[in-house]
Amino acid sequence: MNNPFDLLIDSYLDNNVGIDTGFLSERLSNGLQQNIAQLQKDDMMQTAGIGNEMVKDAQQKMRGDKIYWMDKTHANIFEQEFLQQAEDFIDRLNSTCYTGINGYEFHYAVYEEGSFYKRHKDQFKNDSNRKYSLINYLNTDWVEEDGGQLLLYQNDEVQRILPHAQTAVFFKSDEMEHEVTQAHRSRMSITGWLKRV
Secondary structure (H helix, E strand, C coil), X not given: CCCCCHHHHHHHHHHCCEEECCXXXXXXXXXXXXXXXXXXXXXXXXXXXXXXCCCCECCCCCECCEEEECCCCCCCHHHHHXXXXXXXXXXXXXXXXCCCCCEEEEEEEEECCCCCEEEECCCECCECXXXXXXXXXXXXXXXXXXXXXXXXEECCEEEEECCECCCEEEEECCCCEEXXXXXXXXXEEEEEEEECC
């Protein structure tokens, strides 16, 4: 019997981009959406910057999303369930691909109408700990006209992915250039990195 994480891993091995349209259950996806809505209501989301703490640029024009870092100590059952699923995925990735991942970080991300993130890679120039990027989308009834597509640049080709709820996308942080096109409605996701520290 196949492991539930094998679709994401196998599609990554086939194409350098893993995609699983059912990585999150509908219940978990809906619960995480509700948590983001509460974080927004409580004014907990913060404008994202570029770079890590050593080189952070608060005045940047590269990205316009707002974020909130996840933590297992937060008293939210859906957040804890998501992070446990991420840990289980890492265990499967390490056992099948010998990646040596021993850490992670994830945050909620909201792109309000008009926001975008220009073409970039996910690894810092002064820190190579991030090995893989894992993005999970939380948007119901998303259509092409809503914008906010993930564009992945590989071998002179561009792959476009709509940010549909329950979908996960997985790729190497230091290799895959990508961007988020301008969103025409509020766009929610959980973005994170699997690390070797």
